[in-house]
Amino acid sequence: EAGVTQFPSHSVIEKGQTVTLRCDPISGHDNLYWYRRVMGKEIKFLLHFVKESKQDESGMPNNRFLAERTGGTYSTLKVQPAELEDSGVYFCASSQVRGTLHFGNGTRLTVT
């Protein structure tokens, strides 16, 4: 089966610009998670979708971040406008009900 795929793998943008990250979960996985790792720190939870619904978005840092999962398939995470502190690696993961999280390769975002 195809794994979790994320696009793009890298993105370099200027402060104030907009970036949209995409995640395609494993087919049949209703649970989709977004995480972020800032250099040297923990992998921090951002939010959790169950199908198309946001089950937990307690980790979203502020209203510059908008996540969607229309139709319960792929998800997008938009950062608008980007700030320097948004730089990091954004991971997407999917799972079955309470199964192991399967991660994508991440998107490395650099805001300059």
Next chain:
Amino acid sequence: AQKITQTQPGMFVQEKEAVTLDCTYDTSDPSYGLFWYKQPSSGEMIFLIYQGSYDQQNATEGRYSLNFQKARKSANLVISASQLGDSAMYFCAMREVNSGGYQKVTFGTGTKLQVIP
């Protein structure tokens, strides 16, 4: 309070030796699970091993074993017979189930393991 604590930012181990990566956790959930993931320099997150809180025996997967000490709330990863390809970041993570019945997985800060030839 930190839910997952990995106190070793970096570790070195000689090739073919065993190494233990520490992980302690904090939860009041009676039913939880503990994971270890490996992140090589290429960036992907690779699932290694899982231990459920009610599992009677320590989990093992090939050269990986999880030293689960429930009373001490520790879930250390033991890698036996280290190989050069084991050089990577290692993350400990904990799964809890929230009031809605959904799992939430929390990660530690990671330990960077370097295997020396």
